[in-house]
Amino acid sequence: MADNSKDFKLQIISPDRIFFDGETDMIEVKTTEGEMGILKHHIPLTAILTPGILRIKNGSEERIAALHDGFIEILGDRVTILAESCEWPDEIDLNRAKEAKLRAERRLKGAEGNINEARAEMALRRSLLRIEVVEKYHK
Template sequence: MADDRIFRLKIISPDRLFYEGDITMVELKTSEGEIGIYKGHIPLTTILVPGIVRITEPNEVKLAALYSGFVEILKDKVTILAEVAEWPYEIDVNRAMEAKIRAERRINNSDNEVDEIRAEMALRRALTRIELGGK
């Protein structure tokens, strides 16, 4: 018997097809806040912000880090176009800690708004890597 809760998820980054599979739910961070998506969700396109995506397959849950992009939600499939997507084993936590320190310095020493916004995004990416890489 087919599971009527299953829908298709595809995560694409510029350098690879990061993930493609049948899932029952996906949770991720958007510019409007965190969102959980089940089959039959209302169609929506939204902006992705740095955070951890939780992919619930019928028999397993997978975590990955996503950094900026777009999400297209249709009733029976979700497509994520991510600037960068990483599995936990691909993350160098020491490098992420160094990036966090650099970003915090840039925020504290910023003399214009554009530099501060870029530094804040770099800090979010570093914190996401640290959180996921430590799991």
């Protein structure tokens, strides 16, 4: 019997929790190679994720999260994401994200060899992502 369902199993695991475990019909993530949309029966693939907006779609319903680094494994009807961290918009403290942005910008402006520039740039990207997710998608 043919499987006519559009849904596939999605599991998102971070070090501190199982962020999402359920069925969905499409997800969108940002990888080192660019943005990727995934439907059921996608070719098997493993990719490196970069900080970006995660979209989980079920029909007309869409859930948004901030996804910070990780890996994705796609196996036809099952997708697993191992994320460094992942946050729903209502879990993000906007004031804290704005403060982190300012700290990272100050570190980068004063970069004279005594700071880890890559780490400061990553902190800036994370804070900008958090701010975007809250300001655009928090209801």
